Amino acid sequence: MSEQTQFTIEQFYKYINQGKLMGGKCKKCGKIHLPPRPLCDKCFSKEFEWTEIPRKGKLLTYTIIHVAPTQFQQMAPYAVGIVQLENDLKIPGMIREVAPEKIKIGMPLTIAFETSTATSQWPQWPRYYFKPA
Amino acid sequence: MKGKPLVSIVSAGLSKFGKLEGLYAREIFAEAAKEAFDRCPNLDPKKDIKTLFVGHMGESYEHQGHTGATVADWAGLLHIPATRTETACASSGAALRAGIFAVLSGLCDTVMVGGVEKMTHRTTPEVTEYLAMASDFPFEQWHGITFPGLYALMATAHMHKYGTTEKQLAMVAVKNHYNGFLNPKAHMQKEITLEKALSSRVIAWPLKLYDCSLITDGASAIIITKPEIAKKYTDTPIHIIGSGQASDSIGIYERESFTSLIAAKIAAKQAYEMAGIKPEDVDVAEVHDCFTIAEIIAYEDLGLCKPGEGGQLIEKGETKLEGRLPANTSGGLKSKGHPVGATGTAQAYEIYLQLTEQAEKRQVKDAKIGLAHNVGGSGATATVHIFRRE
Numbered sequence: 001m002s003e004q005t006q007f008t009i010e011q012f013y014k015y016i017n018q019g020k021l022m023g024g025k026c027k028k029c030g031k032i033h034l035p036p037r038p039l040c041d042k043c044f045s046k047e048f049e050w051t052e053i054p055r056k057g058k059l060l061t062y063t064i065i066h067v068a069p070t071q072f073q074q075m076a077p078y079a080v081g082i083v084q085l086e087n088d089l090k091i092p093g094m095i096r097e098v099a100p101e102k103i104k105i106g107m108p109l110t111i112a113f114e115t116s117t118a119t120s121q122w123p124q125w126p127r128y129y130f131k132p133a
Numbered sequence: 134m135k136g137k138p139l140v141s142i143v144s145a146g147l148s149k150f151g152k153l154e155g156l157y158a159r160e161i162f163a164e165a166a167k168e169a170f171d172r173c174p175n176l177d178p179k180k181d182i183k184t185l186f187v188g189h190m191g192e193s194y195e196h197q198g199h200t201g202a203t204v205a206d207w208a209g210l211l212h213i214p215a216t217r218t219e220t221a222c223a224s225s226g227a228a229l230r231a232g233i234f235a236v237l238s239g240l241c242d243t244v245m246v247g248g249v250e251k252m253t254h255r256t257t258p259e260v261t262e263y264l265a266m267a268s269d270f271p272f273e274q275w276h277g278i279t280f281p282g283l284y285a286l287m288a289t290a291h292m293h294k295y296g297t298t299e300k301q302l303a304m305v306a307v308k309n310h311y312n313g314f315l316n317p318k319a320h321m322q323k324e325i326t327l328e329k330a331l332s333s334r335v336i337a338w339p340l341k342l343y344d345c346s347l348i349t350d351g352a353s354a355i356i357i358t359k360p361e362i363a364k365k366y367t368d369t370p371i372h373i374i375g376s377g378q379a380s381d382s383i384g385i386y387e388r389e390s391f392t393s394l395i396a397a398k399i400a401a402k403q404a405y406e407m408a409g410i411k412p413e414d415v416d417v418a419e420v421h422d423c424f425t426i427a428e429i430i431a432y433e434d435l436g437l438c439k440p441g442e443g444g445q446l447i448e449k450g451e452t453k454l455e456g457r458l459p460a461n462t463s464g465g466l467k468s469k470g471h472p473v474g475a476t477g478t479a480q481a482y483e484i485y486l487q488l489t490e491q492a493e494k495r496q497v498k499d500a501k502i503g504l505a506h507n508v509g510g511s512g513a514t515a516t517v518h519i520f521r522r523e
């Protein structure tokens with residue numbers, strides 16, 4: 001790679017667009033940041049390397065959103081949750097491809113990637129989501 | 134130094150809370166400021182008030198930022214330094230703390246702190262969107278997680294870990310609506326039944342309509358001064374003896390716990406230590422019940438009960454008006470209403486009334502020590518203040 005990628009949220013979503021869940025690993029203290037950040041909050045290092053995060057995790061908590069903001073209204077009701085991944089990493093997102101009443105804390109989930117491309121407005125971030133493993 | 138007054142409240146004002154049609158935020162703030170001036174005839178506002186801090190969360194509502202100067206002008210305080218503080222729903226808790234800093238710095242003897250929000254002229258989806266701005270954009274808002282959704286994530290976790298029930302959540306709503314029924318300035322002065330709360334429509338499961346605070350217009354204003362000169366203005370100053378504030382990750386997903394707000398625990402510890410008191414010394418508390426689960430978590434974070442026992446505390450009725458530790462005697466955010474920026478100093482206003490025995494039908498007998506717990510967003514900011522009468 002000729003151009004050094006930056007450890008930013010923008011770059012995180014560029015990887016999501018490629019179907020990859022990537023975190024930034026601090027070269028000094030080893031902490032993995034998901035999402036990546038340009039300054040390690042543990043040791044203040046600015047040196048990172050990309051690391052692919054395994055896609056499987058388990059559900060820590062969830063809710064079913066009935067009253068949604070304008071842009072999500074046509075999707076409601078929909079489920080969102082926080083998923084525990086390996087290395088103590090946690091990430092929130094929608095839970096799809098499962099009936100709301102079948103969702104349980106502790107259930108195994110895997111991350112999946114939306115294929116549709118973003119709008120012309122900022123931000124042009126594709127979305128990931130969770131589905132039963 | 135423990136328990137020594139940091140500053141003293143010499144007056145306080147609150148606008149009517151509710152759907153204030155045709156009014157602009159600055160006009161509502163003027164109503165709160167006017168009450169604070171009227172309660173304190175010995176104070177000359179133009180001469181004595183040296184600076185103003187105002188909590189205000191969102192410029193989206195009225196397409197109006199620069200709130201400090203705007204409300205100072207409408208309150209008749211033109212030319213004093215006037216600064217907006219913004220920590221989401223804890224914006225005026227932060228204003229109060231900024232005012233304490235100003236007095237303690239020695240630069241200002243007497244300061245007005247307050248807050249304002251005008252929300253009800255917007256549609257519910259618009260308000261939902263503006264409130265969500267207090268949460269993380271790239272990982273929470275972007276994935277459709279609303280503000281009630283964040284507290285619903287905490288509620289599900291709390292129910293799973295401790296067995297807290299939807300019925301216990303509804304009991305918080307019933308209690309706070311009863312208190313609000315007794316408060317002439319509350320938005321919704323109406324009692325509700327447990328059945329009504331439990332059968333209301335789902336907003337973000339497990340949270341239903343009656344688990345959520347109200348979209349409200351309102352303003353609050355408090356006048357604080359150096360304790361040594363407080364008697365110049367009033368015979369019944371209320372001293373602030375503890376102040377704490379802390380922050381946490383903006384995204385709840387990054388936090389250690391989903392069943393407790395660490396920022397609130399840290400702020401509470403700071404405030405209790407400064408005040409030299411224990412949780413059991415508190416006689417009356419205003420806690421940040423933006424959602425019913427938030428009140429249950431607040432009991433636990435403030436040490437009013439053990440972790441996981443908040444549901445039992447409400448079930449036993451201990452936090453009712455006639456209970457051992459009355460909480461949200463004003464009706465709380467749930468029934469008095471939650472004009473976001475105004476809430477922190479509106480809590481201080483209720484404690485001021487309680488400790489000066491002016492709370493009328495909802496007066497707590499012999500209240501000497503009060504506490505206000507104000508949370509920003511889903512808990513990335515928390516402030517805790519402790520108040521004592523002389």
Ligand SMILES: [Zn+2]
Pocket residue numbers: 026027028029030031040041042043044045
């Ligand atoms: Zn590091």
